[in-house]
Amino acid sequence: DTAxxxxxxxxxxxxxNDKSIxxxxxxxxxxxxxxxxxxxxxxxxxxxxxxxELIINETVPNRFxxxxxxxxxxxxxxxxxxxxxxxxxxxxxxxxxxGGTGELFFGEGSRLTVL
Amino acid sequence: xxxxxxxxxxxxVPEGAxxxxxxxxxxxxxxxxxxxxxxxxxxxxxxxxxYSSGNKEDGRFTAQVDKSSKYISLFIRDSQPSDSAxxxxxxxQGGKLIxxxxxxxSVKP
Numbered sequence: 001d002t003a004x005x006x007x008x009x010x011x012x013x014x015x016x017n018d019k020s021i022x023x024x025x026x027x028x029x030x031x032x033x034x035x036x037x038x039x040x041x042x043x044x045x046x047x048x049x050x051x052x053e054l055i056i057n058e059t060v061p062n063r064f065x066x067x068x069x070x071x072x073x074x075x076x077x078x079x080x081x082x083x084x085x086x087x088x089x090x091x092x093x094x095x096x097x098x099g100g101t102g103e104l105f106f107g108e109g110s111r112l113t114v115l
Numbered sequence: 116x117x118x119x120x121x122x123x124x125x126x127x128v129p130e131g132a133x134x135x136x137x138x139x140x141x142x143x144x145x146x147x148x149x150x151x152x153x154x155x156x157x158x159x160x161x162x163x164x165x166y167s168s169g170n171k172e173d174g175r176f177t178a179q180v181d182k183s184s185k186y187i188s189l190f191i192r193d194s195q196p197s198d199s200a201x202x203x204x205x206x207x208q209g210g211k212l213i214x215x216x217x218x219x220x221s222v223k224p
Binding site: 033041048056090103104109 | 123153156157158159164201209210212214219
């Protein structure tokens with residue numbers, strides 16, 4: 001039973017389009033995240049939600065809109081896609097906002113290619 | 116200066132070799148240090164964590180922290196082809212994990 005699942009796993013789209021990625025976790029965690037991993041494997045936080053409330057917004061362009069309908073789900077909508085948005089987007093969850101042991105549980109990623 | 120820096124590699128070693136992966140960090144207040152492993156086309160998963168200075172061993176893996184030089188290391192003994200992955204150091208700070216750039220390791224049979 002997958003702990004953190006993301007859909008879709010692959011997206012290929014044209015510049016200017018809008019796309020969404022969905023994430024669900026069945027671990028009972030209160031905190032969920034979106035991370036972006038670039039082509040050089042650098043992993044950087046975008047957003048963090050704790051119990052549906054946005055707690056971290058890491059200077060991400062406002063074309064990116066996260067939404068958490070409940071604490072088990074976190075979605076990411078991207079408007080007006082640009083070439084530089086091509087990356088792998090990872091959803092993750094943790095029991096509490098990261099601290100202490102800092103263990104995050106990641107999904108398998110959604111690979112976005114913008115043409 | 117980045118908060119966490121890691122040699123991106125790639126690193127290629129023969130099976131059975133000892134592997135040393137390293138990161139440096141800038142903030143002396145950091146207390147927890149983590150290593151995540153990421154297989155190709157998968158999400159990262161926690162491998163080990165250490166608190167403050169010293170060593171922690173788990174099977175063939177040893178994590179080491181030197182707070183005086185702000186240096187963290189992961190050693191892999193008797194490396195196996197199944198260890199081929201990207202290894203990322205990570206430090207929790209301000210409700211998020213700050214990752215190093217990741218080192219891609221390939222262990223050749």
